Amino acid sequence: MRLGAALIASVLGTVGAACGNDGPSGAGATVTLVAYDSFPVEGTPINDALVSFTAETGIEVELLIAGDTGTMLSKAALTAGNPEGDVMWGVDNTFLSRAIEAEVFDPYAAAGLEDIPDELKALVPGGEATPVDFGDVCVNYDIGWFAERGLAPPSTLDDLVDPAYADLLVVENPATSSPGLAFLLATIDEYGPDGWQDYWRALAGNGVEVVDGWTQAYYERFSWSGGGPRPLVVSYGSSPPFEVLFADPPRDDSPTAVIESTCFRQVEFAGVLRGTDEPDAARRLVDFLVSDRFQRELPLNVFVFPANETTELAQEFVDFAVIPAAPRALDPDDIDANRSAWIDEWTELVLG
């Protein structure tokens, strides 16, 4: 047990000085922040931000990585009322209804909610969770591939079924991949619940390739990063800036870009887990998660845009990232009610 504690402490590396002063409510408590697996565990500026929260409030924060978003939510639903942690970060709009239905969260109106745009807050009318960030899933293209061939990259979903772009697109299976599901939802948004099937038939006829996960699509089949044959891939809106930031050797411009009209908006939420032992401290942490101190670290460390309107984006991100003016979206209740049926229908249609 002692070894376990030492291990956790040494790895977290965030054993900031817990101040002993008489702080406001919650001081001296330890709260566990449950997050999905792309949340950085240690050593990044966002972890530093959490340390500064501890320094200010006397509340220690432990991170618990719970797997991909679906897994994290399934665990939370299973343990609702006796949760593994106190605050959960990162349920998105495709999973939100399930979280609310399973009564995973204790409703709470965070301090600082006024800095969050109304259209994001409208997604949680019951106030069960707080919108904390958003990002987009978009078709990305390999700029060099199209330039070499003197071919203009496609600019709409309709273009993707044009024979000029036959055999160029690779997508993820919506049954097993979150960007894959987002792209399916984008097509449902465009063509309607009765029209998307024809679109996908046409897409299949035009040689769309399906793989199971993002890693396979992006790193194996995509012409830029994987040396694969396909210059069009379903990925994130934040992929192009990261092609610059994490390039080896370093480079100044992005080799990839997104097709804005294909972008589907994913909004993520954080909330106090029902049954927490530390409700006060948990609420203060949620307040902190929407504050500028935390929000400004999101783009470079969690690869999403801050929900807080007052937060300014880092320069690297302004330079290479695109925030689509009119991203696609669907009602979370609709998504939850139809997800299983849509996926089954899609599977029958495209893979069947």
Place this chain on the structure above:
Amino acid sequence: MTGNRLPRWLVVVLAAGPAAGLAVFYVWPFVTVLSEALTGEAVGQTMRRRATWDVAWFTLWQAVVSTAVTIAAGMAPAYVVARYEFRGRTLLVGLLTAVFVLPTVVMGAAFLALLPDSLDRTVWAVIGAHVVFNLAVVVRLVGLAWEHLPTDMEAAAATLGASARQVFKEITLPLLRPAVTAAAAIVFLFTFTSFGVIRVLGAPGTRTIEVEVWRRATQLGDLGGAATLTVLQLAVLGGVVTWSAVAQRRHSRAIDQRPSTARRRAVGRAETRAVRVTAGLSAAVVIAPLLALVVRSFSTPTGWSAGAWANLGRTEVRPGLRIGIDPVDALWNSARIAAWATVVAVVVGALASLAIAAAGRSGRLLDVGLMLPIGTSAVTIGFGMLITFDTAPVDWRGEWWLVPVGHALIAVPFVVRSTLGVLRSVDPQLADAAATLGASPVRAWAETVVPALWRPLAVGAALAAAISLGEFGATSFLSRSGGETLPIAIERLLGRTGSLLQAQGSALAAILAAATILLVVVVERLQSPAPTRARRDRGRRPA
């Protein structure tokens, strides 16, 4: 089995620990999650769905084919490794083991790079990968049995005019049968529950029951459907494991064991060539994906670069930009967890093997029970632990040791498999002789049976450590932020955009492979033949 006669009370004592561990960490969470999720409605819905039976059929046939091919492919290298001394022998064993333990997402990608395009994402790619990845199980388990087969029986048969083929069919094969059955059972368990290989190499939509359990439980939130499928999966595997336990017992024969010193150098050109070709071919099959891995760690979309390696220990890759994954920490964590998992697995596995060998018929229950965790979906057990160990005095959800315990659950059967065969073949006359000379039953057992344990335990320990080092499924369900292991760090790197991170993921995988190879080579060297023989001779002298 007579060599393992023990007083009843001692058998009970030996079996108590393993049985209790299994009950607490496997049966209890499993039953809890089933009672929570398994409803008549869920069962009905799942059974009526046509996809369920398509998935079950695919799972079954690909596992049968994969197992058959793996066994066939593994026999020659098992023989060569067991019987011949040649340069690079331990390295070959290390290489095989490394391929077995590397995270499938990494090996799958490397494998994919080597496959001709026409085979990409077909069932043949899946089966090919299953064969390559599981070759080590056959080579180690069958090889171990082969090491202990008396060569003089074969020689005698040959002298009496039997052809090499007759000798193999009439003498060698029957004696090897328990080991082959054991290896086949394990390979079948692994391929039947295949997850990573299917997702990386299979055609999209290809699903084993294990993949479908994960998808239903985590992506669709259909826990009832997932629980139903878990039970279906376990029913099939329970049947197979029981059959294999029975078959192993029925076919094991007490024989005069030979220590591993029976290895010799190849004599003559034909024999030398045969050994070289076999060893060379098996090495090539496993070296190719490992090399592909190293190549990937140096390649970027714009050419070659050593950036991934140069930046390994550095957390800040650009000013102000940090990855948040510390590979050194992850390696250290993996090593620590593997050490604990190995200790637990070896102790539990040794106790269990002794009890199973001595208990005869009733030992079978424990034997089969210990195999079941491999055949149970990691998602289901992980979820079970979440809702079982959630209140005092068993509020263990956040305990670091749940991860090594989870690994040990998977590793114990390997220790048992490698030990049990050797235990059962201990010549009963040894114990009889010791008893005649006045030794108490326990003393006779301690003098004759226990010395035979060291070599198989060492092999079992190496496999256990390797399994823990490479384990991904259970870890991802149990691991807290404080225990990020190497495979998890690799997955995280490969799940993000940026050529540097991609190359670093491959570099870390290469390090994991190197660590595994080193581990196996060291274990092989440590228990060099000399002390083994000394111990054995001590046990044999009374005869």
